[in-house]
Amino acid sequence: xxTPLIVPVAIGAFFGAISxxxxxxxxxxxxxxxxxxxxxxxxxxxxxxxxxxxxxALGYGGSSDQWLGQALLALAYDGGWRGLVxxxxxxxxxxVGLIVYAAIRERPGRPLGAVLAAFPAIALSRFVWTxxxxxxxxxxFALLIVLLRAGRAGSAGALFWVPPLIVVWANLHGSxxxxxxxxxxxxxxxxxxxxxxxxxxxxxxxGAVIATLLTPAAIGAWTAPGFHLLHPPRSIQEWSVPxxxxxxxxxxxxxxxxxxxxxxxARTRAPREAVVLLPVLFVSLIATRQxxxxxxxxxxxxxxxxxxxxxxxxxxxxxxxxxxxxxxxPPGRAADVMAxxxxxxxLAIAAATGTAAPDVSGYxxxxxxxxxxGPGLLNHYDWGGYLIANAPKTPVFVDGRLxxxxxxxxxxxxxxxxxxxxxxxxxxxxGIKQLLVKPTDPVAVRARDLGWxxxxxxxxxxxxxxx
Amino acid sequence: xxxxxxxxxxxxxxxxxxxxAVGLPTGxxxxxxxxxxxxxxxxxxxILRTDIFSSTVAGxxxxxxxxxxxxxxxxxxxMGQWTGLAIFRxxxxxxxxxxLARLARRGGAPLVAALLVVTWALVVSKTRWTxxxxxxxxxxxxxxxxxxxxxxxxxxxxxxxxPPLVLLWANLHGGxxxxxALVLAFxxxxxxxxxxxxxAFALTLLAxxxxxxxxxxxxxxxxxxxxxxxxxxxxxxxxxxxILEPSGLVFAAFVLAALGIAFLQGGGLLELLLLVPLxxxxxxxxxxxxxxxxxxxxxxxxxxxxxxxRIRRPTRSLRPMPAPAAAALALLLCAGALASAVGAPxxxxxxxxxxxxxxxxxxxxxxxxxxxxxxxxxxxRVPERKVFVDGRLxxxxxxVLSDYRDAVELRPNWKDVLxxxxxxxxxxxxxxxxxxxxxxxxWKVRAEGATFVLLARP
Numbered sequence: 001x002x003t004p005l006i007v008p009v010a011i012g013a014f015f016g017a018i019s020x021x022x023x024x025x026x027x028x029x030x031x032x033x034x035x036x037x038x039x040x041x042x043x044x045x046x047x048x049x050x051x052x053x054x055x056x057a058l059g060y061g062g063s064s065d066q067w068l069g070q071a072l073l074a075l076a077y078d079g080g081w082r083g084l085v086x087x088x089x090x091x092x093x094x095x096v097g098l099i100v101y102a103a104i105r106e107r108p109g110r111p112l113g114a115v116l117a118a119f120p121a122i123a124l125s126r127f128v129w130t131x132x133x134x135x136x137x138x139x140x141f142a143l144l145i146v147l148l149r150a151g152r153a154g155s156a157g158a159l160f161w162v163p164p165l166i167v168v169w170a171n172l173h174g175s176x177x178x179x180x181x182x183x184x185x186x187x188x189x190x191x192x193x194x195x196x197x198x199x200x201x202x203x204x205x206x207g208a209v210i211a212t213l214l215t216p217a218a219i220g221a222w223t224a225p226g227f228h229l230l231h232p233p234r235s236i237q238e239w240s241v242p243x244x245x246x247x248x249x250x251x252x253x254x255x256x257x258x259x260x261x262x263x264x265x266a267r268t269r270a271p272r273e274a275v276v277l278l279p280v281l282f283v284s285l286i287a288t289r290q291x292x293x294x295x296x297x298x299x300x301x302x303x304x305x306x307x308x309x310x311x312x313x314x315x316x317x318x319x320x321x322x323x324x325x326x327x328x329x330p331p332g333r334a335a336d337v338m339a340x341x342x343x344x345x346x347l348a349i350a351a352a353t354g355t356a357a358p359d360v361s362g363y364x365x366x367x368x369x370x371x372x373x374g375p376g377l378l379n380h381y382d383w384g385g386y387l388i389a390n391a392p393k394t395p396v397f398v399d400g401r402l403x404x405x406x407x408x409x410x411x412x413x414x415x416x417x418x419x420x421x422x423x424x425x426x427x428x429x430x431g432i433k434q435l436l437v438k439p440t441d442p443v444a445v446r447a448r449d450l451g452w453x454x455x456x457x458x459x460x461x462x463x464x465x466x467x
Numbered sequence: 468x469x470x471x472x473x474x475x476x477x478x479x480x481x482x483x484x485x486x487x488a489v490g491l492p493t494g495x496x497x498x499x500x501x502x503x504x505x506x507x508x509x510x511x512x513x514i515l516r517t518d519i520f521s522s523t524v525a526g527x528x529x530x531x532x533x534x535x536x537x538x539x540x541x542x543x544x545x546m547g548q549w550t551g552l553a554i555f556r557x558x559x560x561x562x563x564x565x566x567l568a569r570l571a572r573r574g575g576a577p578l579v580a581a582l583l584v585v586t587w588a589l590v591v592s593k594t595r596w597t598x599x600x601x602x603x604x605x606x607x608x609x610x611x612x613x614x615x616x617x618x619x620x621x622x623x624x625x626x627x628x629x630p631p632l633v634l635l636w637a638n639l640h641g642g643x644x645x646x647x648a649l650v651l652a653f654x655x656x657x658x659x660x661x662x663x664x665x666x667a668f669a670l671t672l673l674a675x676x677x678x679x680x681x682x683x684x685x686x687x688x689x690x691x692x693x694x695x696x697x698x699x700x701x702x703x704x705x706x707x708x709x710i711l712e713p714s715g716l717v718f719a720a721f722v723l724a725a726l727g728i729a730f731l732q733g734g735g736l737l738e739l740l741l742l743v744p745l746x747x748x749x750x751x752x753x754x755x756x757x758x759x760x761x762x763x764x765x766x767x768x769x770x771x772x773x774x775x776x777r778i779r780r781p782t783r784s785l786r787p788m789p790a791p792a793a794a795a796l797a798l799l800l801c802a803g804a805l806a807s808a809v810g811a812p813x814x815x816x817x818x819x820x821x822x823x824x825x826x827x828x829x830x831x832x833x834x835x836x837x838x839x840x841x842x843x844x845x846x847x848r849v850p851e852r853k854v855f856v857d858g859r860l861x862x863x864x865x866x867v868l869s870d871y872r873d874a875v876e877l878r879p880n881w882k883d884v885l886x887x888x889x890x891x892x893x894x895x896x897x898x899x900x901x902x903x904x905x906x907x908x909x910w911k912v913r914a915e916g917a918t919f920v921l922l923a924r925p
Contacts, residue, residue: 230711241707244750245696249707253750257743263726264734271731278723285710285719316736317659419877419900442877442900449882449904 003105005336007115012097013343015122019092019129020085020347020354025363026130027382028400029073029084030389032066036074039067044216048404053388055375055395056412056430057404064216065224068171069133081358086351088131091139093347096122098142099296103303105146108330110307117302120258121295124251128292137173140165142296144179148186148276149300151204159187159200163207170215177225178283178293182276183208189275224403229286233402235414236381238289252284252291258306259298265309265316273301360386364461367436371463376433378416380461383436397432419446427466435464471794476578477568478797480585482804484564487589488596489557489804492812493549494819495597496840497858498540499847501533505541508534514684518862520846522834522853523888529862534684535638536600552598553811559606560596561804564589566609567764573616574769584768591717592757594704601754604642607632609761611646615653616765618664618671619737626667630674637679644692645748645758650675652740659736695751699860701872702839704754718749718756725763728770738766820844821894821919828852831913831923833891836874838919841894855888875901893922 031053038046045062048054076087099121103114128138144165151159162183169176187205191198215221232239243249259277263270276297284294314321363386371377373393384399398405398413405413412426416435419442426432434455437444439462447464448454456463471478504515514534518524543555567588571581595605611632617625629650636643654672657665698705710719725742728734734742741762749759788796820841828835828849835852837845842857856863856871863871874884877900884890893910895902897920906912910922 232711234709241709242750243700243707244747245698249750253747256746260726260729260734260743260746261739263729264736264739266733269731269733274727274730277730278727281726282710282719282723285722313736419903420898421903423903440878445877445879445881446900446904448879449908 002330003101003108004111004330005101006331006339007104007111008097008101009336009339009343011100011115011118011122012093012095013346015096016089016091016093016343016347017350020089020350022129022355023359024081024085024088024131024355025358025360026132027362027385029131030385031399031401032070032073032132032385033077033084034388035067036070036072036077039071040074052395054384054397054399054404055377056397056409057407059407060404063224063401063403065174065221066133066172067216068168069136069173072136072172073131073133080356082351082354082356084131085355086347088129088135089347089351089354091135092129093343095125095135095139095142098139098146099125099299102142102146102149102296102300105149106300106304107307113307114303117258117306118299120251120255121292121299124248124255124292124295127248128289133173134175134289137169137175138292138296140169140172141175141179141293144169144182145276145297145300148182151200152186152190152272156197156200159204162204163211166208166211167214170212170221174221174225174228176212177222177229178280180208180212181279185275185279189272193272227403229283232287236402239287242285242288242291248288248291252295255295255298255302256281258302261313262302262306262309265312266305267308267312268305270301270305277301362460363390364436364458364463365390366458367456367461367463370455371436372434376431377436378413378427378430378432378434379436380417380438380441381413383461387436417441417443419443433466435466436461437464438462468794469790471797472788472790474565474569475788475793475797476572476581477565479800480568480582480589481561481565482800484589485557485561485804486807487557487593488560489553489808489811491553491556491596492814492816493552493598494816495599496820496843498552498598498815499843500857500859501537501599501843502541502544503846503850505537505539506545508538509541509545516684520842520854520857521862523855523867524862525853527862529859530684531859531861532637532641532682532684533600533639535635536603536640539603539639540598540600548813549815550811550813554808556596556598556602557808557811559602563592563606563609566606566613567761569613570609570616570761570765571768573613573620573765574772576765576768576772577775580772580775581768584764584771587717587720588757588760588764591714591721591760594714595754595757600640601642603636603639604645605757607636607639607646608642608649608758611636611649612762615649618668619653619657619662621664623664623667626671629671630678633675634678634681637682638684641694643679647672647675647679648744649741652737652744656735656737656740695748695755698752699864699868702860705752707750708753708756714756715753718760721760721763721767722746724767724771728767728774732770732773734766742766817844819918820848821914821916821921822848823916824894824914824919824921825849827914827921828892828894831892831921833924834889835892835894836871836885836888836890837894838875838896838899839871845894855890875899877901877904891924894919895922896920 038051044067045064047062048060049058072087073084076083100115100118103118104111107114125138128135144162147158147162147165166176166179166183169179184205187201191201212221213219234240242252244253280297281294284290311321364383368391371391371394375395377394378397379387381398384396387394387396388399398409412430415426416423417437435443435447444462452467453465454462455465500520507515517526517528543551547554567585568581571585592605595601611629614625614628633643633646636646650672654668657668700706708715708718710716742759745759745762748755825848829851836855839856842854845852845854846857856867870884874881875895881901893901893905896918902920902922905922909925911925912920913923914921
């Protein structure tokens with residue numbers, strides 16, 4: 001049965017439209033846009049000494065990890081914050097639409113059950129609806145899941161499109177590495193189970209590997225994903241360990257529970273699901289920001305077999321489940337086209353009337369006039385991106401790019417901000433002239449104790465001159 | 468001889484567990500205050516219900532729900548000092564390993580599969596081989612689980628042992644709620660599946676719940692649930708498990724193995740009722756990892772065995788060892804394990820504690836503010852000084868702990884906290900912001916080492 005697009009498109013458009021009402025102004029979006037503008041000017045991976053974004057990582061050679069994603073953001077930003085909101089809405093609509101499509105593809109005759117299976121993943125994906133290249137990575141991941149399942153089910157066309165997808169993904173965001181690994185795993189399992197399709201699977205696996213090298217950084221593109229996978233920066237909240245007592249953790253656990261329950265009770269055994277779901281679960285257990293991956297990957301499995309499991313479980317406890325209505329004949333292509341047109345209109349209206357300005361309540365806006373130009377500012381980590389975009393004459397000490405600062409800068413930052421032994425020595429050695437930190441940071445408290453001059457302050461920030 | 472022969476595998480693993488555990492020195496910060504609490508109860512012949520150790524909540528009522536566990540540990544310590552404690556701990560680990568090995572073979576897993584799974588389960592559990600009442604939960608969990616599986620397999624007599632064990636457990640350690648949860652899972656499964664003996668399970672559950680109230684220092688299931696739902700994350704064992712660390716990695720391997728086997732072979736209602744809640748518990752705090760791992764052990768061992776048979780059909784089965792030989796081997800292993808007790812450490816491992824500050828602390832006076840993790844050590848080693856906080860946690864939650872963190876982390880009101888509690892001395896790790904600030908402010912260094920600094924108000 002053909003998979004109708006009307007439901008995925010409608011649900012995708014609905015959530016895309018909702019996303020236009022959410023705040024915009026993630027701390028990382030600022031530096032992504034600045035780097036994207038450099039890309040649009042022809043400077044992919046501009047060395048730090050030339051870009052002048054920071055004053056502590058001048059030896060950093062620049063990064064091209066997410067150049068395409070950043071260029072997209074910069075292009076959207078040409079239309080101001082509304083442009084970014086519109087891009088995010090389209091991306092969210094695509095992501096949600098793909099999640100729902102993956103579910104309905106498994107049960108085209110029973111869309112309601114499929115949507116139910118997709119709902120936890122949609123809810124969990126809310127935590128990555130940010131205006132960052134990461135969101136594009138999730139779209140690629142959701143698309144890859146669809147392609148791999150279709151390919152394994154017999155569609156040569158789907159497998160053909162895996163390497164091109166990974167080429168695009170590798171240039172959008174570092175999460176491509178997981179996609180390449182999954183493609184290899186599915187291809188290996190498929191080749192063993194269907195030797196007649198060996199050539200197609202070989203293309204998928206080899207193509208996936210080669211695709212990851214088709215970036216400006218070539219093999220170097222694997223550096224960031226490898227680092228983040230094995231050494232996640234736990235001090236950054238989104239890289240912390242998943243917490244099942246928090247809302248995202250609870251949603252994540254609901255998906256795990258549903259997956260276990262389905263695996264236990266579905267009459268159909270599906271061992272090949274392990275090829276995708278086990279590695280993705282492992283990756284998701286590493287850090288909070290990766291939990292939506294498992295939720296997305298599990299959607300088609302839950303849609304395909306969750307009903308069986310629920311029926312079995314209900315029979316066990318002697319409960320009669322309401323029969324879900326089935327669709328005798330799916331709507332035709334004309335309905336799909338109309339749905340796409342309607343969704344475009346809805347998204348356009350929503351973006352035009354949605355959030356128009358960033359939420360800067362968490363940023364040190366009032367400190368900007370008092371910042372000294374040139375090197376010497378130690379800023380709070382979370383504000384690096386904001387300052388890069390809004391105080392270009394004052395290079396930052398650190399920002400959300402993280403990698404440029406691993407060689408000693410982060411250690412020095414931690415020493416000063418936490419008032420650890422030697423903090424004054426670091427200030428002297430680095431030549432720090434101003435501190436722009438949160439009022440509750442130990443260094444802010446200590447500087448006040450010591451009577452250091454305060455240039456500006458609010459509930460959010462304090463700007464202190466180092467005597 | 469026949470019992471020994473039948474149980475040669477669990478006995479062998481128990482012996483291995485004993486040998487490994489007996490050589491480990493005590494090092495847990497909570498051991499100290501548990502020992503002192505137990506000693507106090509033995510000396511006074513009453514239950515310790517109010518704080519006698521701290522300067523911050525002195526005289527206030529509290530309960531950690533572990534009076535019997537503390538008394539038992541204090542008795543053991545009284546008899547054998549640190550060596551006795553190490554041998555006792557090893558004995559408990561051996562019981563846990565024995566039960567775990569039996570569990571691993573319940574699904575018909577062959578020796579090799581069971582050995583592999585149990586070995587890794589014990590590796591994860593090593594972090595819980597502590598000299599605290601929590602070790603009783605570590606032991607009783609697999610014991611009760613094994614009894615429940617035995618009862619499910621037809622041995623109704625096994626159920627008789629469970630309510631008394633729950634009664635004991637409720638007085639030994641607050642983790643008894645998880646034992647009742649195990650009985651509940653088996654009872655629900657038996658009732659839903661209409662198994663013969665479902666009524667016996669239900670009676671066992673009711674008796675267990677009823678007996679758990681016979682506890683003069685009731686901690687309560689409500690308290691246990693509240694603790695599980697809102698764990699104090701700043702305590703490392705209460706943090707969610709990091710699967711890039713060794714114990715977390717093994718835990719993740721068990722999770723993936725359980726799910727992988729479920730994909731291949733499915734599962735049952737009991738697995739759902741046991742594994743899923745315990746997985747949530749394990750993911751909620753690393754101190755709970757082992758419950759999922761232990762409960763998953765029989766499922767994974769049996770599944771691995773079935774998988775092996777599917778992949779490679781054995782051409783001929785291994786001949787079992789003759790019973791006398793198996794019994795002799797079991798005895799030999801036990802003897803070897805007991806002999807290893809000569810290596811039990813006579814002193815605790817105190818390298819993480821401020822031992823070099825003890826003399827100075829004894830001659831100091833006034834309110835002392837110190838690292839949370841050192842509270843137990845100070846209660847034991849420097850009883851003349853009252854502690855600010857310690858691992859009992861509940862008496863200090865939330866007000867004192869909040870003040871403690873405000874001061875140590877140099878938050879804006881840190882000076883108010885020091886003034887309000889009239890802190891005269893501070894014993895902290897040298898890299899703590901408060902230690903750095905007080906040094907700068909001219910507080911006098913009374914003692915100092917690589918891991919601590921004792922500062923006195925000028």
